[in-house]
């Protein structure tokens with residue numbers, strides 16, 4: 154079992170807070186499609202022992218490429234490997250999801266859209282420099298549901314330094330009234346090389362206070378629970394059957410192949426990745442030598458233990474100490490900090506697995522660090 158991720162490194166406009174790999178220069182779009190197809194053809198013969206179950210187009214803004222280009226890239230993948238396709242997700246900007254595009258994506262076999270709403274309010278969207286208007290995400294979700302997608306996910310951002318005091322509750326109310334079965338809600342983080350980072354450095358804005366962020370987290374968990382969503386990972390909420398299979402596979406240590414500039418792959422305790430540079434990637438493609446711009450690291454036993462903790466303790470399932478011991482040789486049950494954290498209620502046993510209770514997830518990273526090897 155394996156997953157395939159394809160990174161589309163183009164966006165119409167740079168959002169205020171974003172430090173993903175993308176460019177707003179679109180002139181290389183066609184060349185990029187050719188290069189992505191070439192990398193798929195080059196890489197897949199090395200994955201002949203795997204059966205792929207999930208395909209995920211992320212970015213960047215995959216919907217910017219149009220359905221025909223996405224279908225051509227996917228076809229290259231379908232032709233080059235064994236598939237039992239359970240989930241094909243495309244990240245989409247609401248602005249790109251007109252009815253004809255929705256029909257074409259559905260026709261191609263896409264069964265899940267991840268729609269970058271972020272907010273439903275004009276002042277927030279304007280500050281974020283999103284290209285879609287306040288009601289566009291709503292209509293995109295309704296049109297996508299009408300077009301017959303099995304699963305729809307919405308991205309939202311909270312902890313933003315603009316908007317009125319009821320901004321987040323109104324965003325939640327709108328999101329939860331829509332026919333989406335998945336919600337990804339992220340706390341806004343200030344990355345230094347972004348416009349938001351610069352605004353903070355120059356003193357033009359201040360980060361929202363911690364009590365605001367915690368209050369908004371509380372609103373989020375309450376509203377999603379009331380709407381019948383399961384909070385199954387720190388940032389992820391799903392209605393019954395709506396969990397992201399692709400991301401869940403990552404978190405379960407399933408191998409994945411990443412295609413495109415900046416994309417990461419993982420298999421056999423080894424992680425490797427392409428350079429975050431479209432120019433380098435296209436040059437490597439032209440030379441037929443993708444390895445020339447790749448780097449890799451082999452995870453040692455301690456890396457494996459720590460990574461499993463970092464992903465596992467973000468989820469309701471938590472981590473299995475026996476699996477960790479087999480995979481890394483580190484015995485979580487004998488960790489010197491464990492008893493103290495159990496007594497403090499910051500971790501708990503549940504069905505033989507160790508987890509962080511949901512109400513402690515806002516400080517989950519700090520708890521996890523205490524348990525690392």
Ligand code: SF4
Pocket residue numbers: 163164165166167168171172173175212213214246269
């Ligand atoms: S559309 Fe997405 S990837 Fe592109 S700049 Fe905005 S947040 Fe980043």
